[in-house]
Amino acid sequence: MDTIISACISAGVTLFICIINNRGQQEKTRALMEYKLDELTKRVDKHNNTVERTFHLEEQMGIQEEKMKVANHRIEDLEKKVES
Template sequence: METIISACISASVTLVICLLNNHGQQEKTRALMEYKLDELTKRVDKHNNVVERTYSIEKRLSVQEEQIRVANHRISDLEGIEHEH
């Protein structure tokens, strides 16, 4: 009977230690995952900012290219008029 009681006490202590250790590991794992998720979120935000800026630059570049085409066309027209006089 003493052996059974001793084994139950030993098993109970072991179980409590395992549960405490498991809880501690879960907290560390959760904290690490939250940190990594925050870092990934920052990277995604930076990436999205770069993409938005690139679209803005491409839009302005398109407008400027059109303005240059119009200016070149006007210059060509003016040069054609000057040659006629």
């Protein structure tokens, strides 16, 4: 009977230690996941900012190309007037 009681006590203490260890590991894992999620969020924000800037630059480039076309047409019209 003493063997069974000591085995049960041993099992209980082992189970208690495992539960404490598991809780500590869960907290570390959660902290690591939160850190990785924050870093990923920063990268996504940086990427989105780059996409927005690229879109803005492409828009400005389109406007500049249109201005160049208008300027070229004006130059052509002036050259035609000079030749006439």
